[in-house]
Every structure is written in structure tokens, then in C-alpha cells.
Amino acid sequence: MNKYDIIIVGAGPAGATAALYANRSNLKCLLIDKSFFPRDKVCGDALSGKSVRIMRELGLVDEVEQLNGSLINRITFGSPSHKQFDINLKGSSDPAHIKQGFVIPREIFDNYLFEKAKSVTDTKEGFTVTDLVYDKGILSGIKGINNNKEEEEFKAPIIMGCDGANSIVSRKLKLYEMDMKNTAVAIRCYYKGVKGLTDQIELHYVEEVLPGYFWLFPAGDGIANIGIGLSKNDAKKEKRNLKQILNDVISSEYFKSRFSDAKPLEKPVGWNLPLGRIKRKSYGDGFMLLGDAAGLIDPFTGEGIGNAMVSAKYAIQVASQAKKMNNYSKSFLSEYDKLLWSEVGKELKTSTKLQGLARSKFLLNFVINRAARNKEVQDIISGMLTNEIPKDKLSNPMFYFKILFS
Secondary structure (H helix, E strand, O other), X not given: OXXXXXXXXXXXXXXXXXXXHHHHOOOOEEEEOOOOOOOOOOOOOEEOHHHHHHHHHOOOHHHHOOOOOEEEOEEXXXXXXXXXXXXXXXXXXXXXXXXXXXXXXXXXXXXXXXXXXXXOOEEEOOOEEEEEEEEOOEEEEEEEEOOOOOXXXXXXXXXXXXXXXXXXXXXXXXXXXXXXXXXXXXXXXEEEOOOOOOOEEEEEOOOOOOOOEEEEEEOOOOEEEEEEEEEHHHHHHOOOOHHHHHHHXXXXXXXXXXXXXXXXXXXXXEEEEEEOOOOOOOEEOOEEEOHHHHOOEOOOOOOOHHHHHHHHHHHHHHHHHHHHHXXXXXHHHHHHHHHXXXXXXXXXXHHHHHHHHOOOHHHHHHHHHHHHXXXXXXXXXXXXXXXXXXXXXXXXXXXXHHHHOO
16 A cells, blocks of 8 residues: 555646645645646646746746747737837836746646656556545545556645636535536637737727726747636626637637638637635645645636646645644645635635726726726736735725726
8 A cells, every 4th residue: 555645646736736835844645637648637827926926936937938828928908999008017116026927838838747746756657536535434546547447545734625616625625516697608729810919918808898907918930829717697698608609709800810821720619717705715634625626726817837836836835834733634624725815815806896897887887998098097906916016006096086087
């Protein structure tokens, strides 16, 4: 019987990051994934400043810069009336602030992270977890089927569920349930030959997809990652399916010239995003849930990699203390929840409010149109996005009075 300090189920950004932090804490770890790497993962592929900060802690940034993708220096916002303004990430005066991001296809980025983890910890690819294992009523491991179709069992006092929105760990713990109100749906397609790709990611709140948004991200080698995202409830009310909405956007008068010579490289693919609009149960006796399995996706931007990597950092911090104290109880592991939500809670709450405000075409036009022609408004919003000005001011009515008279 193989015994570990931690078993990590799911080797995406949350799981691989947890394995890297576990190695730093001298924790014996097994990293499991049902797929073989490299593998694709449907996503917008954007790596935010939060992701970059964790990668910097782990000493990975220099290598990540060499991966095939795009360096991002700007964010472009587009209004329903097609006014635009740019946020320059390099505009922050604080040297501690992250001044760049990346768009790297997940097939490339996830494989890089997995290989880094594989170099320092035990891994199992092509292993499908089928159940959790209990010893005298205490969670003590997992069992599943390996790539040779043989059943194997592994033991550890802590199981970390890093296996995404449809987490088998969460389902076996009877924590998983589809929550229409707090779930978004998205569809992605890679395109070649889209015009106007530079060093910015673009978020467009256009008529064709409201109350959702359209994204257009440069993914390297002249490839664009494009897609749309909207709430599951809104998608259910739509007469059009997601593919039709996406086609309506790129064939619209505003975008058709940019796509006149563009060709899709795949059929559009969709996925569910458990939004951090609510606080889900993410810990208990002998387990912690990380990343999408814990529902940590930003409701406003749809970005989840940054919070997944942050959750990995705190989960390992608590796991290390749990081993020292030989205490894997729910009450002890609750520290993970406290640490995680002390960092991401306020931001997720603000993003939930912003998601609500973004449903208003009037407000979107008002803020974006004003910013498009007023440098002071651009600086205010830029300061919020680079954390020089608290982000929750964006959901404060006084913010709108300020930009009205600026």
C-alpha cells in the first residue's frame, strides 16, 4: 500500500501548484489526473497578475515568458455602443504590482506546470478516481482505475480535490450540485488570421451577447482565442445556442472586417464555470477543495486560474501545519477556508456586484464611453484594476458621480 502525506486529485493549475508548494514544505505527495499530458483544457487561456504573482513566488516567471503564447500589457474594454478604452498594466507606479499578464494555451501552460510538478513529486496520469476510501469512518485515501485497467488504492490523511467544476472528490463527498444561479457557461474557439491582434486582451460588452460578453485574446503565433460567456440562467432563456451567438458577434458590422480572412482551427467547445458568487463548502475532515472544485471563478471576468493557484498556496500551508500537529480534523483544516477567503472573499463579493452592474447597457455605455474620452476616468479605473485604488469603489454609486463630473 502506497502512503502519502497528501493525495492531489487533478493536475491542472490548482493541483500542479499545490504539488510544487508541497515539495517546498517537504510533504510527500501523489498528483493524479485522469488525462495524459499534454492535454487541452477549454478556457480563455488568460493568466492574470494574481497567477503571475504565484509563479513569481515559485520562481517560474522567466520560464513561462519563454512558452508559446502572448505577453499582455493592456486590457481593452468595449461598450455596447462600440466605444473602447485601454487599461495599461504598466501604468502602475508601485513596483510591487504586477505589470503584465499572459495568454498561453492551456495545453501548453498546464503541461509546463505538470512537468515541473512531475520533476519533484510522484504522479499518476491516466488514472480515474472512482471512490474515496475510509478507515473506521475516517477519510484515508482514494481508489481508482489506472491506464492498464487495474484497480489501485492510495492512502493519505489529506485528499485535495483539484479536479474542476465536476469534481469527483466533491461528488463523492456529496457536496456537488449544479447551481444555475451561480454558474456561467462559456464557449471557446481558436481562430487563425484575426486582424488587429497586439499585446492586449479584449472584453466587449456588445449587443449580440448582452448580458454576457465577448472576448478576443491573442494566444501566440497569430492565433486568437475567442469566445463568449454568460450566466447559465441567461443562456437558458436565449433562443439562440452559444455557437449561434458567437457567430452573430463575429459576423456583426463591428467585427466582420477583423474576421474577413480568419479561419476557425476547431469546432467551438463549451464548459461550465462555477462562479464565486457564493461561498461553497471547501473543507472537512481529511479534505480540501481547490480552484474550480471550490467554485472560485471571478463572476465579473470569468478568470479562475489565479484563484486556483492562490488556493493551492494556502491549502499546502495548512496541510503542512496539520502534519506537524497530526490533526486532520474539520476544525483544524478550517484555517484553509479562513486564509483563502481573507484574500479572495472581498474581491469575489465586489466582482459579484460588478457582474450585476454589467447587465445594465446604460451603465456600460456610460462608464466605457466616458473613459474612452477622459484620461482621468481611465486612470481611476486603471488604478482599481492594478489595485492602487480599492476595486470595490467600482460598485459604489459615488464612483459614478465622480466620473460624471470628471
